[in-house]
Amino acid sequence: MRRGRRRQVGRLDREALAGVLVREVVNFSSYWRSTTFSSTVEPTIYLLAFGFGFGSIVSTVAGLNYVEFVGTGTVATAVLFSSVFPAMFGTFVKYKFQRTYDAILAAPVDTEELVTGEALWMAARAGTYGCVPLLVAMVFGLDPSPGMLTVPLIAFLTGLGWSAFGILIAAVMNSIENFNYVTSIVITPLFLVAGTYFPISGLPEWAQVAAQFNPLYHCVQLVRGAVFGFEGWVDVYHLAVIVGFGLVAWRAAINRMQRKLID
């Protein structure tokens, strides 16, 4: 007699999510070196380049030592790079070329669980890699503070939104070449106008208003709050924008992936 288990299956099953995550974790064991290398070295280079480059001209920005300013800001860069790009390219390759998602959806896993599992995994990675710039900045004189312990969580939440956003882009685009448009029009501006390398207060007013809609800006502000002391409601506002962005991107990614994967 074959196994006749008939278990209750519902939405966002823990077991389905576990299946998707286990696949990613096992795969990670075969490529973690290169990913960890690029995810740590890239933001470190940014940090050193800006820190020493600008740091020689400006000593303090917004009341902070410039290395401290950039060191905390680069957390957002690290989060962005380690979530949105793997999400865009990885998702596209997995459904289009490797047909991994065909195999997963033939198992008792729905699109909602697939997208959620993938986003959680990339967010966990972003949460980890996001802390690297902080560690590097500490080598260059950033003082440790207890609030820093919340940085992995902030990085995780921000990473969740950007991972979902990347999956959404992969679902909407028909070819990997089109990703260039998204990178140029969306990601690069958001990355630069986030208050990472220079404060947005020096920008024209319209750009300052635009920055309020940039989840990355809120991540930068919240990380600075965590490191140098939270300021109350304004940090709740930053957190709310990050969470809101994540929720919208998550549902949109599920919706568009569903359309792409289920005929």
Place this chain on the structure above:
Amino acid sequence: MLEPPTAIRLRNVVKRYGPVTAVAGLDLDLPTGTCVGLLGPNGAGKSTTMKLLTAQAVADEGSLEVLGHILPRDSKPARAEMGVVPQLDNLDTTLTVEQNLLVFAYLYRVPKRERHAAIERALDIANLRERRGAKVDELSGGMRRRLLIARALVHEPRLLLLDEPTVGLDPQVRQELWALIDRLRSEGVSILMSTHYIEEAQRLADTVTVMAKGRAVAVGRPGDLVLEHAGQEALEVYGPPARLREVEADARGRGWATRRTGTSVTILRAERLDGDAPHGERRPANLEDVFVLLTGEEVA
């Protein structure tokens, strides 16, 4: 638990892609514990039918029931109880044989205490115990295909969907896989297998559904279908193209069924021919004759 008498039951299923109707009113039954071959040329709707069964496509009309579950509503519990071998290899190529099986043991919710045994059993099915640590990239085509099948069996499904299981493989590898599939059927697994290899259907399938243009155009045991549609014997007449055209015209005039087989004209139901039939080679009629007759397609 009571096994439903039919593992798969489709009624009047229609699936359209824009102006194209891929499945056009398909009825299909897979009695529990049997192997049904879905035979048809490319574009007949076999792959779409497979996708409908895992709810990776949703039908526009008709009813689908898999292992007693109504699709697409209850597709998830249905998917938990079936295994799927896709036409295109989608193994994780940078992982080892064992890691691929481990991942699917999780995806198919094999309980923790059974996981190890399930992976060992799958390694035996694939006959890859010695290569368990090898990356998929390092395996031969036949090994990869065996792993793909074993991966679909890691949770001991009651139903197995095989989409063109031996396409593009060497003859000896193909025969090896046939032995494997036959063994699974003898163990009581219900199997739906799409193929465009006639011999595969003839050897493995208890019943064959011939599909053309999204419909089932004939259903039955391979032997019965041959007898019903092509008779007992076929007469192959060889010759230059002009001669073949002449034979065809002559046969048509006499009301004999014929088919073109590239280098020859085949006259079907040759057992009924009288003495003045053209000179040629007689052979037993086969499923290929039925296939070509019903689908109007040549077999490669």
